[in-house]
Structure formats: C-alpha cells, structure tokens
Amino acid sequence: MKRIADSTVRRLSAYLRFLEDFEARGLSTISSDELARQGGTTSAQVRKDLSFFGSFGKRGLGYSVPELSTRLREILGLGREWRVIILGAGKIGAALAHYEGFRQRGFQILAAYDSNPEKVGRKLEGIPVRGIAHLERDVAKEKPDIAVITVPADAAQQTLDLVVRAGIKAALNFAPTQLHAPADVTVKTVNMAMELEGLSFALVNR
Amino acid sequence: MKRIADSTVRRLSAYLRFLEDFEARGLSTISSDELARQGGTTSAQVRKDLSFFGSFGKRGLGYSVPELSTRLREILGLGREWRVIILGAGKIGAALAHYEGFRQRGFQILAAYDSNPEKVGRKLEGIPVRGIAHLERDVAKEKPDIAVITVPADAAQQTLDLVVRAGIKAALNFAPTQLHAPADVTVKTVNMAMELEGLSFALVNR
DNA sequence: ACATGTGAACTGCTTCACAGCG
DNA sequence: CGCTGTGAAGCAGTTCACATGT
Numbered sequence: 001m002k003r004i005a006d007s008t009v010r011r012l013s014a015y016l017r018f019l020e021d022f023e024a025r026g027l028s029t030i031s032s033d034e035l036a037r038q039g040g041t042t043s044a045q046v047r048k049d050l051s052f053f054g055s056f057g058k059r060g061l062g063y064s065v066p067e068l069s070t071r072l073r074e075i076l077g078l079g080r081e082w083r084v085i086i087l088g089a090g091k092i093g094a095a096l097a098h099y100e101g102f103r104q105r106g107f108q109i110l111a112a113y114d115s116n117p118e119k120v121g122r123k124l125e126g127i128p129v130r131g132i133a134h135l136e137r138d139v140a141k142e143k144p145d146i147a148v149i150t151v152p153a154d155a156a157q158q159t160l161d162l163v164v165r166a167g168i169k170a171a172l173n174f175a176p177t178q179l180h181a182p183a184d185v186t187v188k189t190v191n192m193a194m195e196l197e198g199l200s201f202a203l204v205n206r
Numbered sequence: 207m208k209r210i211a212d213s214t215v216r217r218l219s220a221y222l223r224f225l226e227d228f229e230a231r232g233l234s235t236i237s238s239d240e241l242a243r244q245g246g247t248t249s250a251q252v253r254k255d256l257s258f259f260g261s262f263g264k265r266g267l268g269y270s271v272p273e274l275s276t277r278l279r280e281i282l283g284l285g286r287e288w289r290v291i292i293l294g295a296g297k298i299g300a301a302l303a304h305y306e307g308f309r310q311r312g313f314q315i316l317a318a319y320d321s322n323p324e325k326v327g328r329k330l331e332g333i334p335v336r337g338i339a340h341l342e343r344d345v346a347k348e349k350p351d352i353a354v355i356t357v358p359a360d361a362a363q364q365t366l367d368l369v370v371r372a373g374i375k376a377a378l379n380f381a382p383t384q385l386h387a388p389a390d391v392t393v394k395t396v397n398m399a400m401e402l403e404g405l406s407f408a409l410v411n412r
Numbered sequence: 413a414c415a416t417g418t419g420a421a422c423t424g425c426t427t428c429a430c431a432g433c434g
Numbered sequence: 435c436g437c438t439g440t441g442a443a444g445c446a447g448t449t450c451a452c453a454t455g456t
Binding site: 003006009010012013014016019030039040053054075076077078082090091092093096098101102105109132133145150169170171173176177178180184186188190191192193194196197198199200201202203204205206 | 210212215218219223224244246268281282283284288290293296297298300301302304305307311342349350358360376378382383384386396398399400401403404405406407409410411412
Binding site: 031032033041043044047048050051057058059061063136141 | 435436437438439440
C-alpha cells in the first residue's frame with residue numbers, strides 16, 4: 001500500500017467525527033464540500049484523502065453517510081477493540097482513565113501501572129493500579145496493543161524501553177520529552193508545553 | 207518577518223529543552239549535529255531552523271549553549287509571564303492546574319471557570335474556580351493571554367466564542383472537536399482521540 | 413580542519429482544473 | 435447539471451552540498 005501521510009490520517013479521523021454527527025441527525029448523504037467546511041479544509045483535499053482508499057462517492061450526489069463512516073472506521077482500524085495500558089497513575093493518567101471517549105471508540109483500558117507502592121493495589125477511576133514490576137508478565141498474558149505513558153519526563157524513556165521490550169508496538173506519550181524507539185514501534189507524543197510555546201510564539205509574532 | 211512553519215516552531219521548542227539539559231550539565235557549546243541527534247532530525251534542519259532568526263553559531267565550533275537558549279526563549283516569547291485561564295474544572299483541568307511545567311516556563315494560571323455551581327468557589331489544585339458568568343468581567347480586569355479549553359466537546363465552540371468575545375487571542379483546546387475562530391485568534395487543539403486513532407491506523411497498516 | 417549558513421535541488425503535500433459519470 | 439475522482443501544476447518544507455568564516 002502507498003504510504004499515507006500523517007496529516008491525511010488526522011483528517012480522516014476528523015471526517016469520521018463529523019459523519020457521526022450527521023448520522024445522529026439522520027442525514028444520509030454528504031458532499032466533500034460540506035465535509036471540508038466542517039474540517040477547515042478544501043473539498044479537493046477531502047476527495048484526495050478518500051481516494052487513497054478507493055472511490056466510494058456517487059458523482060453528482062456525494063457520499064453515503066453510513067457507508068463512508070463504516071469505511072473510515074475500517075481504514076482507521078476501529079473495527080476492533082484495542083487494549084490499552086496506562087503507565088503512571090498520576091493526574092494525567094486519572095484524567096485519561098476517566099475519559100469516556102476512549103471506551104466509546106473501542107479503546108479498552110486494562111490497567112494502570114505505577115512504581116509508587118502507595119498507589120499499587122488501589123483503583124484509578126475504576127481501573128486497577130498494578131506494580132511496574134508485573135508489567136512484562138502481564139503484557140505476555142493480556143497482550144495490550146497500546147501503552148499510554150504519563151510518567152514524569154525523566155522516567156519516560158526508560159518506561160518506553162520497558163514497554164517496547166515487553167513487545168508493545170504503539171505508544172502515546174504525554175511526557176514533555178523526545179522519545180526514541182525502534183522503527184517498528186509507533187510513538188506519538190502529546191506535548192502540552194510545546195503547544196503552549198506555539199501559542200506564545202504566535203502571540204509575540206503579530 | 208517571513209512566515210515560520212509550525213513544524214519549525216515545534217522543533218525550536220524541542221531544541222530549547224535539550225539546551226536546558228546541556229546547561230544543567232555545564233556544557234558550553236553544542237553543534238547542530240548533536241542537537242539534531244537529540245531531536246530526531248538532521249543537522250541541516252537545525253541550522254535552517256535557526257537561520258530564520260539570525261546566525262548565532264560559530265563556524266568550526268558550534269553554538270554557545272547559554273546564548274542559544276537565551277535567543278530561543280526570546281524567539282518563542284518566553285521572556286515574559288503569560289497569564290492563563292482554564293475553562294472547565296474537570297479532570298483534565300485538574301491535571302493541567304497541577305502540572306508544574308507550566309509555571310516553570312512562565313505560564314501562570316490565574317483561575318479556572320466552570321458552569322457547575324457545585325464547583326464554583328472551590329479550589330482546583332490551589333487555583334480558584336469561578337462561575338463562567340464572571341468571565342467577561344474578569345478578563346477585562348485581569349487580561350489573561352491564553353485560554354485553555356477543557357470543557358466537553360459539545361460546549362467547546364460556545365466556550366471559545368465566549369473567550370474570543372472577551373478579547374483573548376490564543377486558546378489551547380482539549381475538546382475532541384474542530385473549533386472555528388477569527389483569523390487573529392490562534393487556536394491549537396490537542397486531540398487525544400485523534401492521536402489514538404493514528405496509532406490504531408499504524409497498527410493495522412503494517 | 414571543522415562546523416556554520418544558505419542557495420539549489422528535491423520531495424511530498426496541497427490545490428487546481430477538468431474529464432467522467434450518475 | 436452536480437459532484438466525484440484524479441492527473442498535472444503549484445507550493446512549502448526538507449535535504450543536499452559547498453562556499454565561508456574561524
């Protein structure tokens with residue numbers, strides 16, 4: 001398969017969200033133009049994005065809302081349950097464990113891990129908190145797909161190494177630090193400090 | 207000034223973080239090559255990024271660590287205190303209010319706002335929680351620079367509208383929804399659901 | 413000798429524009 | 435006729451490669 005740009009995947013994700021709104025409102029078709037308006041892009045961009053995966057529109061009419069959302073879910077790999085573990089049972093971990101959007105989209109949180117013995121054995125928003133020492137064994141048994149890293153920055157790389165060694169191939173990092181992983185492991189970083197600095201830059205440069 | 211790409215600003219932010227490490231370790235110079243290695247990019251990229259703002263390296267030697275970090279802080283607008291308010295006193299708001307990285311980098315959180323009367327008047331990690339009705343008046347008086355939006359998705363656009371009407375020119379959005387704002391307002395969105403879907407896509411496409 | 417600074421070449425994403433089809 | 439699908443053109447960001455300065 002042709003390589004798909006990251007920006008394209010993000011837009012597909014956005015389109016799916018709009019389609020769900022449309023579905024809820026009982027509308028049956030949508031044009032690339034409408035999708036573009038919602039997503040802050042252009043109709044050509046929408047059609048190009050979709051064209052990488054086939055042609056499921058009807059000329060002169062637009063796209064079938066249920067059909068397109070089904071296809072997008074397939075493309076994004078949302079047809080199945082993804083098993084997620086959270087590394088770090090702090091405030092961010094708690095906010096994530098609490099977040100309903102995850103479960104709704106098929107991301108099932110199995111457990112949280114923490115090195116602090118005070119937290120181990122408790123619950124974090126209903127999710128069990130386990131000792132980090134159990135990680136490798138648990139991963140072998142429960143086969144989580146995705147690790148969410150919410151440990152402090154100075155522990156993030158070693159936590160990722162642990163997770164990678166245990167065989168997990170995808171991680172979402174919330175620590176404000178650059179992580180290094182083997183090529184077959186996908187890591188996405190959400191860096192709030194970086195975003196704020198982007199705003200700061202924008203504010204001083206106008 | 208020439209328009210600077212978003213990706214460039216993000217890298218500058220990353221470089222600054224490495225420089226702070228270097229500074230702490232007492233090292234006095236750094237090469238573009240070393241900076242590149244840390245940031246997962248190339249030395250040419252580092253030099254190009256910096257060249258937009260001047261030439262502060264020494265040929266044959268590299269960059270002075272304290273000088274470059276000072277310049278980067280200036281470029282990113284981190285020479286001053288930024289005043290931040292949080293909209294939505296939920297779990298994410300709490301995690302952010304708690305996060306030390308903000309204060310360290312000069313982002314001072316003034317207050318949180320919530321529409322739930324049960325929360326108003328309490329504290330969120332030491333930050334006062336106020337009623338949303340007071341927003342416009344408070345903004346006029348306290349002049350916050352940045353609004354962080356952590357309300358539910360279906361309230362995010364109206365919250366942004368409120369904030370924009372009050373005169374704030376920068377917002378960081380955590381609601382999983384596309385927001386629309388006037389051109390003179392900078393909005394950055396951190397969408398965790400989108401990142402997870404990116405991981406899902408990566409996992410099914412290999 | 414070594415590492416920067418920067419035009420030039422390149423790569424790849426976005427936009428254009430129109431043929432194709434319902 | 436309207437809207438999709440898509441090559442071609444345009445543009446922006448990245449990488450190359452080397453002249454330049456210390």
